[in-house]
Amino acid sequence: xxxxxxxxxxxxxxTVSRIYGFLRSRRLAVWLIVLFIIYVAIGSIVPQGDPGxxxxxxxxxxxxxxxxxxxxxxxxxxxxxxxxLLLLAVLMLSTGACxxxxxxxxxxxxxxxxxxxxxxxxxxxxxxxxxIPVEKLGxxxxxxxxxxxxxxxxxxxxITEARSGRLGTLGSPIFHWSxxxxxxxxxxxxxxxxxxxxxxxxxxxxxxxEASYGVLTTGPxxxxxxxxxxxxxxxxRSFSANGLTQGPTPFIELRDADGTLLKADYAYSNHPxxxxxxxxxxxxxxxxxxxxxxxAGSMGQSEVLIxxxxxxxxxVQPTMVAFSNAQGVPIADVVFDLPPSAENTVAVAVRYAxxxxxxxxxxxxVVLTPGGSVALxxxxxxxxxxxxxxARLSVVDDWSVAYxxxxxxxxxxxLMLALFVSPRxxxxxxxxxESGAALHVLVRHARGDAAFPTRTENAFRASVDSExx
Amino acid sequence: MTATVEILLMWATVxxxxxxxxxxxxxxxxxxxxxxxxxxxxxxxxxxxxxxxxVGRWVRIGHGPYxxxxxxxxxxxxxxxxxxxxxxxxxxPFRAFGVALMxxxxxxxxxxxxxxxxxxxxxxxxxxxxxxxxxxxxxxSYGSFITATGLxxxxxxxxxxxxxxxxxxxxxxxxxxxxxxxxxxxxxGFVFLGIMIAxxxxxxxxxxxxxxxxxxxxxxxxxxxxxxxxxxHLRRTMGWVGKRFAWITIAALPVLLFxxxxxxxVYESIHGxxxxxxx
Numbered sequence: 001x002x003x004x005x006x007x008x009x010x011x012x013x014x015t016v017s018r019i020y021g022f023l024r025s026r027r028l029a030v031w032l033i034v035l036f037i038i039y040v041a042i043g044s045i046v047p048q049g050d051p052g053x054x055x056x057x058x059x060x061x062x063x064x065x066x067x068x069x070x071x072x073x074x075x076x077x078x079x080x081x082x083x084x085l086l087l088l089a090v091l092m093l094s095t096g097a098c099x100x101x102x103x104x105x106x107x108x109x110x111x112x113x114x115x116x117x118x119x120x121x122x123x124x125x126x127x128x129x130x131x132i133p134v135e136k137l138g139x140x141x142x143x144x145x146x147x148x149x150x151x152x153x154x155x156x157x158x159i160t161e162a163r164s165g166r167l168g169t170l171g172s173p174i175f176h177w178s179x180x181x182x183x184x185x186x187x188x189x190x191x192x193x194x195x196x197x198x199x200x201x202x203x204x205x206x207x208x209x210e211a212s213y214g215v216l217t218t219g220p221x222x223x224x225x226x227x228x229x230x231x232x233x234x235x236x237r238s239f240s241a242n243g244l245t246q247g248p249t250p251f252i253e254l255r256d257a258d259g260t261l262l263k264a265d266y267a268y269s270n271h272p273x274x275x276x277x278x279x280x281x282x283x284x285x286x287x288x289x290x291x292x293x294x295x296a297g298s299m300g301q302s303e304v305l306i307x308x309x310x311x312x313x314x315x316v317q318p319t320m321v322a323f324s325n326a327q328g329v330p331i332a333d334v335v336f337d338l339p340p341s342a343e344n345t346v347a348v349a350v351r352y353a354x355x356x357x358x359x360x361x362x363x364x365x366v367v368l369t370p371g372g373s374v375a376l377x378x379x380x381x382x383x384x385x386x387x388x389x390x391a392r393l394s395v396v397d398d399w400s401v402a403y404x405x406x407x408x409x410x411x412x413x414x415l416m417l418a419l420f421v422s423p424r425x426x427x428x429x430x431x432x433x434e435s436g437a438a439l440h441v442l443v444r445h446a447r448g449d450a451a452f453p454t455r456t457e458n459a460f461r462a463s464v465d466s467e468x469x
Numbered sequence: 470m471t472a473t474v475e476i477l478l479m480w481a482t483v484x485x486x487x488x489x490x491x492x493x494x495x496x497x498x499x500x501x502x503x504x505x506x507x508x509x510x511x512x513x514x515x516x517x518x519x520x521x522x523x524v525g526r527w528v529r530i531g532h533g534p535y536x537x538x539x540x541x542x543x544x545x546x547x548x549x550x551x552x553x554x555x556x557x558x559x560x561x562p563f564r565a566f567g568v569a570l571m572x573x574x575x576x577x578x579x580x581x582x583x584x585x586x587x588x589x590x591x592x593x594x595x596x597x598x599x600x601x602x603x604x605x606x607x608x609x610s611y612g613s614f615i616t617a618t619g620l621x622x623x624x625x626x627x628x629x630x631x632x633x634x635x636x637x638x639x640x641x642x643x644x645x646x647x648x649x650x651x652x653x654x655x656x657x658g659f660v661f662l663g664i665m666i667a668x669x670x671x672x673x674x675x676x677x678x679x680x681x682x683x684x685x686x687x688x689x690x691x692x693x694x695x696x697x698x699x700x701x702h703l704r705r706t707m708g709w710v711g712k713r714f715a716w717i718t719i720a721a722l723p724v725l726l727f728x729x730x731x732x733x734x735v736y737e738s739i740h741g742x743x744x745x746x747x748x
Contacts, residue, residue: 026706030699037695044688044736079683195678246593269593270675281678396678404680408667412660419656419701451649 023097043078092183099176128440145463171418178411189400191221199305205231229255248285250391277399288390332376470525478518485515490571542581548612562642569619599672606665613658621715685736689728
């Protein structure tokens with residue numbers, strides 16, 4: 001029973017060891033990167049989006065043969081397909097295994113260095129990297145050779161040791177661990193972030209809740225929206241910053257649900273309002289109408305946002321609004337639009353009809369200025385109270401951004417250490433033989449500096465020659 | 470500096486680079502050290518009007534050379550040539566590198582001269598310090614990779630003449646030193662390209678609220694970075710040194726050039742404006 005239990009454990013250890021061996025393989029790493037390159041290059045050919053979106057449908061119409069392959073494969077959502085996510089997961093595991101392997105090696109090397117004095121002495125005597133016969137060589141000559149190689153020396157009783165670039169050994173582990181962190185933060189960030197567009201009328205506010213957004217994308221693990229209030233106190237039409245006119249610029253206030261001011265600032269290009277993990281960018285501006293609808297004595301007020309450009313993202317309420325009477329029975333559909341004449345900037349075009357009749361013969365159209373009204377049905381009246389503008393704000397909640405920057409920064413630091421700081425060690429001793437004295441030199445260096453042994457030999461020979469001269 | 474003076478300076482540069490390229494080829498064919506010296510002098514003579522034209526335009530229009538094919542490619546050519554001059558002055562044998570780089574610089578600059586030279590004012594979206602970092606490191610990385618490719622070409626030429634003795638300045642240019650230097654430039658380019666991508670991501674987050682959107686040029690910058698990651702991986706962990714390393718370094722360049730020029734022509738991208746404005 002016990003033996004069988006150990007057998008199962010052994011078998012599991014072997015399996016884990018095999019998987020680890022597979023994942024840490026350098027060949028696997030290279031092939032995974034190549035596969036990633038090929039996949040994202042193919043993915044870049046296909047516009048990303050739903051098949052119904054204008055970019056994808058235009059591409060499908062222009063490339064029917066390619067589209068017949070790409071769309072069924074889901075390449076219009078190339079960077080969220082199960083295959084791509086699996087590829088990323090394996091790449092992350094492979095990077096993690098490589099990071100672990102490299103860390104283990106650095107650790108083993110450090111331990112070996114501590115306990116290697118005798119082995120170094122043996123190798124120096126029996127198998128040095130090179131030998132320089134010398135008649136007479138003082139410690140100062142060795143020191144000058146080390147100096148020319150820019151190495152720090154530690155003189156010993158018999159062996160002189162010199163090292164440089166010790167930090168270089170940490171480069172590769174730091175790089176690979178940072179990449180693992182980068183994968184993790186990007187992945188977790190995508191799972192928990194939210195990003196949406198909301199239109200806020202100048203002089204009013206909206207809470208950060210799902211209903212306030214025209215478009216909202218949330219990760220599957222995103223919790224509840226913050227509920228904070230996002231207020232646009234005003235929109236300056238010609239705001240200047242950094243010596244440039246920024247165009248319509250909203251002044252935004254971010255308040256806690258209890259009204260406490262958290263942050264207030266202008267939002268313009270390259271200058272979002274930022275509070276902890278929340279970024280609020282100015283996306284666009286548009287015309288807004290504050291309207292009242294109802295019968296005499298029971299008018300209800302609401303805000304209608306009008307997108308200027310039809311092709312721009314719908315970050316606002318639809319411009320078609322269904323109005324109901326006091327009993328809640330739908331009575332009319334109304335479309336609010338820009339006035340037909342561009343010069344008439346203080347008016348709004350209103351197209352209205354009984355429910356479902358906007359495209360039929362009963363549809364009517366009027367241009368209303370503030371204070372103007374139109375009877376929608378019976379005694380129900382639509383009145384334009386005022387025309388103003390709104391700011392379409394991009395609101396992003398993503399805690400991972402700072403951690404992604406830090407991970408990538410660390411990865412670059414590790415990369416620089418690995419690529420440009422080559423760890424080098426030299427051991428030198430004087431050996432007396434029957435044929436005379438000789439300098440035995442043992443060189444150890446990283447792969448990044450293959451010419452180091454030759455350079456070392458040249459430096460020592462130069463020292464000896466200068467001594468001879 | 471007026472636009473006319475700038476154009477005249479640029480044509481003077483193109484002429485100098487063309488002559489320099491021709492002289493470097495002649496110096497290699499006829500193994501004439503003197504001709505290579507003249508070619509290097511011609512290169513230096515070409516850099517002076519090149520720098521003057523770029524600085525003059527910068528001062529006149531108020532932003533660095535990063536909007537439009539003309540500005541972008543001209544500045545890349547300048548970085549490549551300046552790196553070459555620095556190498557050639559530091560070590561005489563590296564003059565041989567001119568035979569690979571100067572024709573590339575001449576063709577790039579000639580192509581840039583045929584593109585539109587429309588002057589585009591900086592827009593609020595482009596007014597970011599991160600853009601300056603992004604562009605500066607883009608130029609450094611492209612300059613490094615182009616230099617690495619030039620060195621790899623010279624390395625392969627040198628290997629084909631390994632047995633030839635007294636071969637002009639080729640003789641003192643050992644394949645090992647060329648291999649080492651190529652690797653150093655690939656490494657530097659890789660780090661610079663990484664910083665460029667990071668700065669671009671930070672800028673995108675500041676400008677649009679997202680650090681990565683799989684925009685074609687973002688994707689191809691990542692592809693370029695990963696291609697060079699493979700190149701370095703093959704060298705450092707799988708022992709691809711010498712001729713094999715030189716060949717993969719050369720093979721990687723077209724991917725980089727496609728990311729720079731091809732993507733904005735082939736794809737619709739928010740980045741397209743930087744290269745195609747006025748074109």
